[in-house]
Amino acid sequence: MFIQWLKTFQCYYFILPIDLYVIVQELDRLDKKILSILYSARLLSIDPKEALKDSIYDEGLLETRLDHLYKQNLITRDLRITDKGKDCLQIVFAGGVFDIIHPGHIHTLRSAKSLGDILVVVIARDSTAIKSKGKKPMHNEHLRCELVGSLKFVDAAILGREGDIFKSVEYVRPNIIALGYDQVHEESLIAEECKKRGLNIQVIRLDSPIPDLKSTRIKELLGKSIYNF
Known part of the structure; x- marks a missing residue:
């Protein structure tokens, strides 16, 4: 009392x-x-x-x-x-392929988590990854989702929706969308599309202390020897 x-x-x-x-x-x-x-x-x-x-x-x-x-x-x-x-929580949304988890991913996701109470990471479907990257990921969507979900600062890792990527945003309905330092999406375009769908969401671009470390480079160096990629 x-x-x-x-x-x-x-x-x-x-x-x-x-x-x-x-x-x-x-x-x-x-x-x-x-x-x-x-x-x-x-x-x-x-x-x-x-x-x-x-x-x-x-x-x-x-x-x-x-x-x-x-x-x-x-x-x-x-x-x-x-x-x-739900309104009592600050929900942060991050997304990506996450085919090979490296320190750049860890820094980005930890920074995203620091922006709110919950970090929801949406994992790109295999079909979406092929469309955006031009090739099939080394790891399938379920393995990639399981791996990201095992990170202690990720509250929920879910598979994205195929086709319209904003369907995932509508499902999660976050307060913040956190973009990685090397993601090609334009903050203003994302914010504009969210507004059209009745979503009031802040879009934040995150920095990285190691911007040269990328999955593509790791695949180039190690892919053939480790994954026969």
Whole structure:
């Protein structure tokens, strides 16, 4: 009850003892973590209850916070995040082929994650990769998706939609689209197309400390010897 009272009067945090301030802030972070897990579970079509249990081990605390989020109309009783709950999150969208993961990818995706609460990475379908790169990827779309999804700072890796790439954007409905330093897409054109579709999205171009490191170059040097490519 006391903690709930403190959360209601957030404008008075500055007069709280430091230990109580930390507790309240931690609860806020936990609520956001729960919302992030539920949002990612929806994208990945996995059981939200199992996803929560895998990440939050204190069942009593979890039930308390779920009840609080439900009363705030941020989630439903069957653990689906509501539109209001989604609005509490800053969702970042990144996309690419990711055929050979290298330090440039790691830096870009980590930077993208730092822009928000959730990083959703959309993996190009094999057909899309062939169309854009002119050749078939070394690894198929499912392997590439599994690999990117295993990175700890990626909350959800999903396969893109074939044909219209903006269908993936409409599905995720992010707040930010993060472009890699070497991706050919024009920020202004992406923002304009999103606006046409009723999406208010910020487009950000990320830098890289190692811009010369690219998958194409790695394939040229090692492809034939390792992958018979």
